[in-house]
Amino acid sequence: MDYTISKKVNKNFIAAVDAVTGELKKEGFGVITEIDLKEKLKEKLGVDFRNYKILGACNPALAHKAVQLEDKIGVMLPCNILIQEKQNGEVEVSAINPLNSIGGVENEALHSIAEEVSGKLQNVIDRI
Numbered sequence: 001m002d003y004t005i006s007k008k009v010n011k012n013f014i015a016a017v018d019a020v021t022g023e024l025k026k027e028g029f030g031v032i033t034e035i036d037l038k039e040k041l042k043e044k045l046g047v048d049f050r051n052y053k054i055l056g057a058c059n060p061a062l063a064h065k066a067v068q069l070e071d072k073i074g075v076m077l078p079c080n081i082l083i084q085e086k087q088n089g090e091v092e093v094s095a096i097n098p099l100n101s102i103g104g105v106e107n108e109a110l111h112s113i114a115e116e117v118s119g120k121l122q123n124v125i126d127r128i
Contacts, residue, residue, distance in 0.1 A: 003101065004082075005118070006094040007125045013051040016083050016091045019128040020055065024081070026127075027120040029057040032078055051085035062117055069110045076101055079121060093128060095121040 009016050021031055033056030041047040056078035066073045082094045098114040098121070105111075 003097055004094040005097050005122050005125050006092060007128070008090050008092045009128050011091055011128070013053075013083065013085045013091050016093060016128065017053055017055075020081055020083060020093055020124065023124040023127050024055075024057050027124055028059045028061065029079070029120070029124075030060070031055045032058050050087065051083075051091075053083045055081045055083070057081055059117065059120065062113055066110060066113050069113070070105060070107050073102075073105070073110065079117060081121075081124075093125060095125055097121075 009019070011019060024031065033054075035054040035056075037052040037054065038049045041049045057080075058078040063077055066077070076098075079098065080096050083091065084094075085091050098117045099111075102110060102114045
């Protein structure tokens with residue numbers, strides 16, 4: 001099973017970030033963290049790097065359900081979505097596949113939440 005849900009998009013980097021953020025909202029997610037790796041690598045290492053942004057997305061209702069079922073599941077939250085500009089200028093969007101990331105957790109109720117989150121993230125990727 002693939003650990004990401006990915007798609008190359010016909011948008012520039014900034015438009016892709018905006019589209020992802022908007023589509024996440026439609027699925028009940030908010031962006032609670034944003035890491036601009038290009039900026040951080042320049043700041044900390046003096047390295048030039050391509051556009052590479054990680055959005056930490058959270059669906060509060062589903063996160064609440066998950067934490068009630070499994071108290072340590074927070075190590076897998078939030079759901080990360082990566083928007084990156086490849087070397088050839090193409091932009092790719094990738095989301096964590098929660099079905100894969102919780103595979104080792106032995107809790108069937110949690111697996112149904114992961115299926116729901118996976119479906120929502122797939123919807124986001126499909127619509128951008």
